[in-house]
Amino acid sequence: METVINLVSDTVTKPTQGMLEAMLEARVGDDVYKEDPTVNELEDKVAKLLGKEAALFFPSGTMANQAAIKVHTQPGQQLICDRYAHIFHYEGGGVSFNSGVSCRLVHGERGMMTADQVAQVINPPDFYHSPLTSLVCIENTTNKGGGACWSVEELKRIKQVCAQNGLGYHLDGARLWNALAVQGQDARVFGDLFDSISVCLSKGLGAPVGSVVAGSKDFVQQLIRVRKVFGGGMRQAGYLAAAGIYALDNHRARLVEDHKKAGELAKGLAGKNWVQSVEPCETNIVIFTLDESLMSSDKFVQEMGQIQLRISQMGEGKWRMVTHLDYTDAMHDRVLTFIDRLSVA
Numbered sequence: 001m002e003t004v005i006n007l008v009s010d011t012v013t014k015p016t017q018g019m020l021e022a023m024l025e026a027r028v029g030d031d032v033y034k035e036d037p038t039v040n041e042l043e044d045k046v047a048k049l050l051g052k053e054a055a056l057f058f059p060s061g062t063m064a065n066q067a068a069i070k071v072h073t074q075p076g077q078q079l080i081c082d083r084y085a086h087i088f089h090y091e092g093g094g095v096s097f098n099s100g101v102s103c104r105l106v107h108g109e110r111g112m113m114t115a116d117q118v119a120q121v122i123n124p125p126d127f128y129h130s131p132l133t134s135l136v137c138i139e140n141t142t143n144k145g146g147g148a149c150w151s152v153e154e155l156k157r158i159k160q161v162c163a164q165n166g167l168g169y170h171l172d173g174a175r176l177w178n179a180l181a182v183q184g185q186d187a188r189v190f191g192d193l194f195d196s197i198s199v200c201l202s203k204g205l206g207a208p209v210g211s212v213v214a215g216s217k218d219f220v221q222q223l224i225r226v227r228k229v230f231g232g233g234m235r236q237a238g239y240l241a242a243a244g245i246y247a248l249d250n251h252r253a254r255l256v257e258d259h260k261k262a263g264e265l266a267k268g269l270a271g272k273n274w275v276q277s278v279e280p281c282e283t284n285i286v287i288f289t290l291d292e293s294l295m296s297s298d299k300f301v302q303e304m305g306q307i308q309l310r311i312s313q314m315g316e317g318k319w320r321m322v323t324h325l326d327y328t329d330a331m332h333d334r335v336l337t338f339i340d341r342l343s344v345a
């Protein structure tokens with residue numbers, strides 16, 4: 001029987017042999033007392049990579065973003081983000097639940113707003129009828145936007161808007177590594193721009209667990225209290241941090257392979273009459289819609305079942321494929337052939 005090809009997300013990877021060995025060999029301690037040397041090493045490493053003073057390890061990307069938002073805001077305030085933002089759609093309503101904050105959604109392009117759009121939705125601080133705007137959140141690459149990479153120039157313009165209006169500036173960089181692999185910038189470019197950055201180790205990088213938030217010393221000091229309150233203090237977490245260190249050292253350069261495969265999938269889909277549209281593919285995410293008159297969703301699921309291919313639905317008729325570390329060349333050939341052969345008269 002053929003193996004399952006899981007393109008539902010880049011989170012479905014299993015640790016490699018090298019990663020498991022690094023985990024086994026980790027030196028650990030109690031991280032709630034900040035005495036786990038491997039967690040401390042990971043935090044130092046991420047802080048340095050991003051050019052920030054300090055960083056803190058989290059069990060999930062959601063907790064990482066939510067804790068950062070909590071530190072940046074007070075209940076009753078409002079943050080600005082794109083209408084596609086993960087913090088708005090996929091964090092269980094945590095912005096309102098954890099921080100008592102509302103989201104002002106901007107209708108951007110593939111998950112990306114312009115500085116003008118941001119400036120237009122800032123509530124005047126002396127107009128006490130409306131919530132006080134206090135934070136702008138960016139997502140790079142955009143998840144629901146199909147792995148799109150922001151222009152650093154636009155991010156700089158938004159930073160100016162934040163500075164002029166006294167707003168915090170947070171980056172949900174769950175897939176920042178993918179953006180860096182495409183654009184070839186130094187990660188410190190982003191550290192210079194943002195007050196806080198969350199990055200994920202268990203997406204493209206293939207670690208089993210973990211995210212890290214980087215910021216100033218003072219910010220991270222506040223963050224550690226919030227992490228404790230959220231129940232995110234972990235004990236001998238060095239076993240997990242070791243996987244993160246291994247991932248940063250060994251799995252960043254190979255992200256371009258995921259991007260190449262995703263590009264080939266997008267190209268294959270674009271040539272088919274049963275595909276209505278394919279969104280531009282810049283990194284490891286391919287989003288497309290079917291022409292339902294030629295290929296119903298039910299039929300498509302049935303056809304995918306023939307080669308044991310699993311992908312996800314994003315709502316509004318959109319389908320998403322995400323390439324990753326465990327998506328082999330052989331699997332890729334099978335999927336390309338499947339797309340190529342699947343035809344309707």
Ligand SMILES: *Cc1c(COP(=O)(O)O)cnc(C)c1O
Pocket residue numbers: 060061062063065086087139141142143172174175200203211
């Ligand atoms: C996956 C993801 C997160 C974090 O999600 P977890 O499942 O909690 O790790 C945050 N932001 C974006 C854009 C993501 O894709």
